[in-house]
Amino acid sequence: MKSVKLLYLVFLLSVICLLCGCWNYREIERLAIASGLSLDSLEDKIVLNIEIANPASGQGEGTVKPVLLKSEGKTVFDAVREIIAKSGMKVYWSHAKVLLLGEEMFNGKLIGALDWAFRDAETREDMWVLVAKGRKASEILGSKPELEELVSFQLDATLRSQRFISRFPSVELWKLIDDMTSRENTAILPAVRLIDEKGKTVPLIEGCAVIKKQKLLGWLTAEETKALLWIRDELKGGLTIIEKVGSPDTNVTLEIFESKTTVKPVFEEGRLSMAVTIKLSVEIAEISSSMDVIKPDGMKLLTAEGKKQIKRDIEKVVKKAQKEFKCDILGFGSKVKAEMPDIWREVEPDWDEYLQDMEVEVSVDLEIRGSATTSKPIMIED
Template identity: 35%
Template sequence: MMKKIILLITIILSILLTGCWNYRELKELSIVTGMAIDKNKENGKYIVTVEITTPKGQKDINMISDVISIEGDTVFDAVRLLILKNGKRLYWPHAKILIISEDIAKEGIFPALDFVNRDAEVRADIRILMSKDCNARNILQGKEKIHDSISFHMNDMMDAKDAVQYFRDARLWSFLNEISSKGIAPTLPKTFVIESGDEVVPEINGTAIFREDKYIGELDGLETKSFLIIIGEAKEGIYVIKDIGGSGESVTLESFGIKSKIKPEMVNGQLIVKIKVEMDASIGEITGIIDFMDDGKRKMLEEASREQIKKRLEDVIKKAQQEYDSDIFGFGNEIKYNMPNMWKEIESEWDDKFKEIKTEVDVSIQIKRSALLSKPIKKGD
């Protein structure tokens, strides 16, 4: 009898007393979708801005987004102070993007990143961007028609990166990996606002280059495209080939399969980094009337595009070497993986060595398709 009573009490209690003592209802939460960190130059405090989404309404629930910002001595301090303004605690796991201002990036990005990296609520796959020529908070404060939430809009833009390729996707973990590795210089996508009429729209374009944790230079959108080809992150893309064989006509190539391989080699006692790019392309657009589909002309087109793309890749490498002296391509890592003994020798002086390293770019392009048409549009003679 006693046993049965105890069993009954146990069952009843386990039904009644379930749940956590610090549970939170959905309507009591403010879901953070994006975060921006600025620094106040006058007093050295951090300005943390978050975009929050709150479900509102009785029958039809709308997600209303709101942007709030506050100053604090450190990022975590400011995050807690946000409760003062918001009235509710913030819920972080759905935060999609983190924007760091150019000023912070110039001084060193660690103080801004540590909280995000350490805290258990923010996920390590949050995307990081650097705001250029404007405060980071201005981007979240922009207005945009398609989405209620700027953060979700930017997240969508970055999901579509394979089609555009004007920026490189950076997640918190991948960025931190690059910072901690000696054989590669970290990069972040650049973002800024454009004013069109009374709308302020955020845009992501180009790449910010870092040395260790400090921002030192940038690539524009087109250069970023070439940069992505070299590091093998461009899988498909659009490449405009201008002035083919002196004819003044342009062809737009659409490429579906790009393979790239970075391979360091010793040639006659000299270290050469060989970059081999293979591209399968189709003709996506022809501006003129020359029929590039026929055999001889196609060879000419392949030759011209090979030359032009090779030139672009070489230009980016030259820029990284001479202007910024930053190993954004991860040549150092490739040397480490393939020639560990060599890397041991040069690791300590890699920062100086990278500038002088010889590279050899080899591009091969095969034009395999021409979309629906086998001939260009004809002009009546």
């Protein structure tokens, strides 16, 4: 019995030696934690820039400073591993928040840009994807944001607050890939550009890029983007300004609290049309004159004017999608497929052409549910 016990003891002791650590562990200070990356295309190569969140300890509280690493490669992963050759650091990807794409990546290189980030086990598919407008993506990653130290953190914070502003979409990697594969190969991505402010160049997200089959078809302004988000039922909040209500100087700003869009395909007399109904619940957030739009008949006027203007905005972007981009960023195709599968089978092959002359009936249901904390406009008699 004694020898058996001794044997156990030897075994346990040897196990301790084996279990004293992970065999491929990485110390935190040797870890280069990526917070974001940008991809540009240079001839047949891909230029990768990685923003590393570098914890800098020191005076009092520790801060995180950005470090930019740059490399090139034939493929994205090739460029990623190139970083090791340059810095000796193996980049850790699980905290990467943004993926910035340069405009040139849309010359048939989009799949090449997305596949690695989508496939790799360390990157997360809820990374935000943005398109750099007017500049190289690397320049945007190298800019200096106002509040945050890191560009990626700034962009991440902005995209997370998207529902309060709705002037750009927030698109995660999975959403982009899902849209590209299932929504008639179209997608929209937020556009980010650089603006000068107080001598600094600051990244600003505004509007969106329209993408079809790896190609960038064009841009939408902030207002158009909002209307598009309305149709796609992706608008969760934000503001809408109703101009010239009753008098030329009365602009009423409405804050959107609820928005629900239903798109219903209608098939009548051999023709397919779309009925878009938007149900809105808003509050009056700002009135720019002494015009009383809160009293019953003023409210009636505001509601009528609001419906008209929102409808106009939406119809404008529908026209633009139909005539200019000639593709289904509106998401009508998936609605037809879901609700009228038989008709979809017929129209699917030349859906983009079919879409161009389709009638779209927009109706807006605007409910004003309050006027914040005051019951009257500021009355100044002239």
